[in-house]
Amino acid sequence: MATYVATTVGLFPLPDPTKRALSRLKGHQKGDLVDGHESDAVTATYAEARAEVIATQVEAGLDRVVEGQLRWDDMLAHPLAVNDAVETHGLVRYYDNNNFYRDPVVVDSLAPTGDVAAELSAAADVAEPPLQAVLPGPYTLGALARDASYGDAAEFLAAIGRLLAGEVERFPDLEHLVLLEPSLVTDPPSADDQPAVGAAIDAVAGAFPGDVAVHTYWGAPDERTHATLLDAAIEAIGYDLVTAPAAAAELVAEQGTLDDVVLGVVDGQNTLVETTAAVRERVDRFESALPAGGPDTVCLSPNTELFYLPVATFEAKLGVLGEAVAPGVIA
Numbered sequence: 001m002a003t004y005v006a007t008t009v010g011l012f013p014l015p016d017p018t019k020r021a022l023s024r025l026k027g028h029q030k031g032d033l034v035d036g037h038e039s040d041a042v043t044a045t046y047a048e049a050r051a052e053v054i055a056t057q058v059e060a061g062l063d064r065v066v067e068g069q070l071r072w073d074d075m076l077a078h079p080l081a082v083n084d085a086v087e088t089h090g091l092v093r094y095y096d097n098n099n100f101y102r103d104p105v106v107v108d109s110l111a112p113t114g115d116v117a118a119e120l121s122a123a124a125d126v127a128e129p130p131l132q133a134v135l136p137g138p139y140t141l142g143a144l145a146r147d148a149s150y151g152d153a154a155e156f157l158a159a160i161g162r163l164l165a166g167e168v169e170r171f172p173d174l175e176h177l178v179l180l181e182p183s184l185v186t187d188p189p190s191a192d193d194q195p196a197v198g199a200a201i202d203a204v205a206g207a208f209p210g211d212v213a214v215h216t217y218w219g220a221p222d223e224r225t226h227a228t229l230l231d232a233a234i235e236a237i238g239y240d241l242v243t244a245p246a247a248a249a250e251l252v253a254e255q256g257t258l259d260d261v262v263l264g265v266v267d268g269q270n271t272l273v274e275t276t277a278a279v280r281e282r283v284d285r286f287e288s289a290l291p292a293g294g295p296d297t298v299c300l301s302p303n304t305e306l307f308y309l310p311v312a313t314f315e316a317k318l319g320v321l322g323e324a325v326a327p328g329v330i331a
Contacts, residue, residue: 002287002298004330006321007064007262008057009178009215009238010134011305013314014070018049034073036082036115046071050119051126056315061322064132064176064299067123073102075305076136076180077144079167080104082115085149092144095186095218097269097308104145110159112166121172133174137181137214138164138200139189154196161200165207175210178238178262180305184229185219185240194228202233211235213262217303220247226255238262241282242303249289259296264303265324266317271309273316279324300324 014022025042038046049070057065072078075094080086081104088102116135124131136144138161147156168177179201189197205212214229215238221229229237239248241263251257265282266274279300287294300321306314324330 002295004325005063005297005299006060006325007062007132007299007301008066008318008321009180009262009264009268009301009305010066010069011072011075011307012053012068012070013307013309013311015049015052015311018045018052018070021045034071034078034082036113038071047122050123054123054127057318058129060315060318061326062129062318063325064130065127066132066134067119069119069134071119074104075099075101075307076140077101077104079113079116079136079164080106080141080145083110083113083163084108085110086145095182099308101144106145106147106149106156106159108149110163112163112170114167114170116167117170117172120174124172124174130176131174132176132178133168133171133208134178134180135164135167135204137179137184138204139197140181140183142200143183143187154193157193157196157200158203161203164204168204168207171208173209176213177205177208177210178213178215179204181214181216182218182304184214184221184225185216188222188225191224194224197225198228198232201229205233211260213238213260213299215262215264215301216240217264218243220244220251223251223255226251230255230258234258236260236262236297236299238264238301239286240264240303241286242267245282245285249286252286253289253291256291257295260299261295261297262299262301265300266302266321268302268304268306268317269308271313273313274320276320276324276329279320280330283330
């Protein structure tokens with residue numbers, strides 16, 4: 001029988017008081033965005049907000065909490081935006097929604113900064129439940145960036161993988177890491193590129209001593225990409241059961257899955273708050289497609305990042321996830 005765990009994939013909305021405080025301290029211009037060299041006052045403001053969102057997750061009943069990535073002005077591009085080998089240019093639309101990030105142009109050889117590790121270390125000081133790290137996956141991070149240094153697509157992807165692996169090596173002692181890979185769905189790699197994608201993911205996973213999940217969303221990966229993930233050195237694959245439940249079920253029915261799965265059962269972009277019955281229905285439909293035996297651990301999560309949502313809605317959706325794994329709700 002599977003173990004059900006409530007968790008989240010991070011990138012939270014800023015609490016309203018934090019927004020007001022940062023508006024006074026930082027301003028709103030491009031030059032005011034996070035670059036890894038914030039003032040003590042800004043750092044303290046983020047620290048207070050970090051403690052608040054961790055407490056919110058605990059109150060919601062999550063089994064694994066995340067740092068929240070509240071500093072990430074550039075959504076998934078953040079690890080590049082704060083890197084000295086990267087120039088940030090004009091704003092670029094973030095996928096097909098109304099959010100934007102600074103265009104990261106890699107102009108020199110990438111080296112890890114320890115920026116995300118510092119966030120996680122600060123979170124570990126105030127988090128009692130298991131802390132789960134969240135990073136962009138190498139394929140997605142490379143897809144969001146431009147290369148003006150390496151000159152070869154395969155080498156650039158390998159360099160992104162090495163960068164993320166170097167960041168992971170600086171993490172505090174953690175047991176769980178989620179790599180967010182929406183670009184595997186929205187812009188899937190070609191057959192020729194699949195080996196390089198698998199190698200980059202393996203490089204990151206190999207640097208982490210615990211369990212690694214690759215979470216895909218905004219649809220389902222194609223069969224070729226799913227097969228690459230099945231062969232990767234990871235413990236879990238994430239499926240978006242909000243936008244592509246039938247496609248995800250078809251994939252696992254035909255190809256199987258790993259011992260653990262992450263199921264995106266709560267809509268990270270819609271303010272409608274799901275019921276636990278709706279969550280249970282999504283889980284049951286997916287599990288009915290699984291080969292005999294099924295996964296050992298099923299992590300229930302939002303399908304996407306949550307920074308799109310109002311704070312009250314974000315908190316309510318976390319509460320639904322906590323309720324969904326309560327004894328007797330999902331059996």
